[in-house]
Amino acid sequence: MDKLLSVLKPQEITNLKLRYLYESLGYKEYKMSSFEEYRFYLESSSYLFRNAVITFTDLDGRLLALKPDVTPSIAKHADGAELKVYYQENVYRPDRNKRSFKEIGQIGLEYMGQIEQAAVAEVVAIAAKSLKLIASDSLLEIGHCGFVDGLLELCNLDVAVLSELQRLIAQKNVSGIEKLCDEAGIIKAHTDLLMAIPSLCGDSDKVIARAKELCLTAKMNNAVKEIETICQSVKAASEICKVRVDLSLIGEEEYYNGITFCGYINGIAARVLSGGRYDPLLEKLGKKCGAVGFALYFDELEQFYYDDRSDT
Numbered sequence: 001m002d003k004l005l006s007v008l009k010p011q012e013i014t015n016l017k018l019r020y021l022y023e024s025l026g027y028k029e030y031k032m033s034s035f036e037e038y039r040f041y042l043e044s045s046s047y048l049f050r051n052a053v054i055t056f057t058d059l060d061g062r063l064l065a066l067k068p069d070v071t072p073s074i075a076k077h078a079d080g081a082e083l084k085v086y087y088q089e090n091v092y093r094p095d096r097n098k099r100s101f102k103e104i105g106q107i108g109l110e111y112m113g114q115i116e117q118a119a120v121a122e123v124v125a126i127a128a129k130s131l132k133l134i135a136s137d138s139l140l141e142i143g144h145c146g147f148v149d150g151l152l153e154l155c156n157l158d159v160a161v162l163s164e165l166q167r168l169i170a171q172k173n174v175s176g177i178e179k180l181c182d183e184a185g186i187i188k189a190h191t192d193l194l195m196a197i198p199s200l201c202g203d204s205d206k207v208i209a210r211a212k213e214l215c216l217t218a219k220m221n222n223a224v225k226e227i228e229t230i231c232q233s234v235k236a237a238s239e240i241c242k243v244r245v246d247l248s249l250i251g252e253e254e255y256y257n258g259i260t261f262c263g264y265i266n267g268i269a270a271r272v273l274s275g276g277r278y279d280p281l282l283e284k285l286g287k288k289c290g291a292v293g294f295a296l297y298f299d300e301l302e303q304f305y306y307d308d309r310s311d312t
Contacts, residue, residue: 009305010305011298011301011302011305014133014134015088015107017133018086018107018130018133018134018296019086019088019107021126021129021130021133022086022109022126023086025122025126026084027084027085027086027109028084028085028086029085029086029087029088030074030085030086030087030110031087032067032070032073032074032087032089033067033073034066034067034090035056035064035065035066035067036064036065036067036072036073037062037063037064037065038053038055038063038064038065039063040065040072040076041053041065041068041072043284052068052093052094052101053065053066053068053092054066054092054101066092067089067091067092068091068092068093069091070087070089070091070106070108070295071108071110071278071281071291071293071295072281072285074087074110074112075110075112075281075282075285075287075291076285078112078113078282078285078287078289078291079287079289080113080114080287080288080289081113082111082112082113082114083110083111083112083113084110084111084112085109085110086107086108086109086110087106087107087108087109087110088105088106088107089105089106089108090103090104090105090106091103091104091106092104102299104297104298104299105297105298105299106295106296106297106298107295107296107298108275108293108294108295108296109123109126109127109293109294110291110292110293111123111291111292111293112282112289112290112291112293113289113290113291114289114290115277115279115289115290115291115292117226117229117230118233119292120226120230120258120259120277120292121229121230121233121234123275123292123293123294124140124142124230124233124234124259124261124275125233125234125237125240126294127140127261127263127273127275127294128140128234128237128240128241128243128263129237129239129240129241130263130273130294130296131240131241131263131264131265131272131273132239132240132241133239134265134272134296134301134304135265135266135304137265137266138241138242138263138264138265138266139241139242139243139244139263139264139265139266140234140240140241140242140243140244140261140262140263140273141201141243141244141245141246141249141261141262141263141264142204142227142230142231142234142243142244142245142246142249142259142260142261143227143245143246143247143248143249143250143251143259143260143261144223144224144226144227144247144258144259144260145223145250145251145256145257145258145260145276146219146220146222146223146226146258147197147211147215147220147223147224147247148166148169148197148247148248148250149219149250150215150216150217150218150219150220150223151190151193151194151197151216151217151220152165152166153217153219154190154216154217155184155186155190157184157186161180161184164180165177165180165181165194166250168180169194169197169198169248169250170248170249170250172198172201172248173198174195174198177191177194177195177198178191178195181194181195193214193216196214197247197248198248200214200245200246200247200248201244201245201246201247201248202244202245202246203244203245204227204228204231204235204243204244204245207244207245207246207247208224208227208228208231208245211224211227211247212224223258226258226259227245227259230259231243231245241263249261249262251274251276254280255276255278255280255281256276256277256278256280257277257278257279257280258276258277258279258292259276259277259292260275260276260277261273261274261275261276261294262274262275263294263296265301265304267303267304268300268301268303268304270300271297271300272296272297272300272301272304273294273295273296273297274294274295274297275292275293275294275295276292276294277290277291277292278291278292278293279291
């Protein structure tokens with residue numbers, strides 16, 4: 001066995017460890033095709049990369065697309081019963097740094113069905129375990145769409161302003177938030193709170209305590225309570241990475257509707273893991289159930305494994 005392992009690259013060994021972890025926790029491997037009908041992405045995933053999809057015509061004339069995301073392909077088979085799966089697949093997305101597409105390897109995990117808070121806590125804990133398995137110096141940030149959404153609902157904004165405010169909050173652009181609030185005529189009390197959201201980031205106990213003081217609606221209060229419960233549950237698990245809260249972490253609009261989270265490894269600027277609760281996708285597909293999951297991005301991890309080889 002040692003001889004077999006010696007020919008594997010570090011990332012391949014890590015992938016095997018991740019798969020073993022997921023299998024040991026009751027998740028089964030899910031395999032799928034590399035493409036779907038283009039119509040599927042148009043009808044079910046309007047938020048997804050918009051027109052940034054590689055398409056081609058099949059021999060029977062159907063317009064097909066190389067999958068830009070794995071989750072919709074799994075979600076379309078959800079029937080309301082509990083579905084706990086993991087996958088190792090490639091997706092095809094625009095390269096942020098070039099005017100071209102690139103193939104990106106992913107390993108991810110999905111929990112679909114009648115999702116309760118315990119299921120969300122389970123998936124978030126598995127994400128924290130996954131990061132710890134990859135690197136000892138790693139971090140999971142946890143947020144919740146409901147805190148920001150609850151405040152924005154009080155402001156009665158049109159769609160364009162709402163979308164721009166969400167973008168500025170996610171970027172922690174305090175001056176941009178202040179300027180847009182002034183232009184939109186948002187009252188000072190709400191403006192001050194919107195400007196405070198980017199600072200609600202750090203030690204979970206401290207951030208949660210501060211957020212409780214700022215809640216103006218039941219939706220905001222419920223979001224903070226859920227984050228508190230999830231954090232307590234995750235921290236009670238073994239072999240996890242560091243955990244902190246970031247209430248500006250709201251994820252993609254139209255996609256997430258509750259807990260969101262992302263993961264980082266020391267030495268890599270970009271997030272290497274992203275996930276959350278995404279019931280709206282299931283709703284778009286006509287499914288009467290919820291879902292929570294995450295994906296790890298191999299392209300972002302390449303630098304970590306390269307640096308690891310360089311040090312040996």
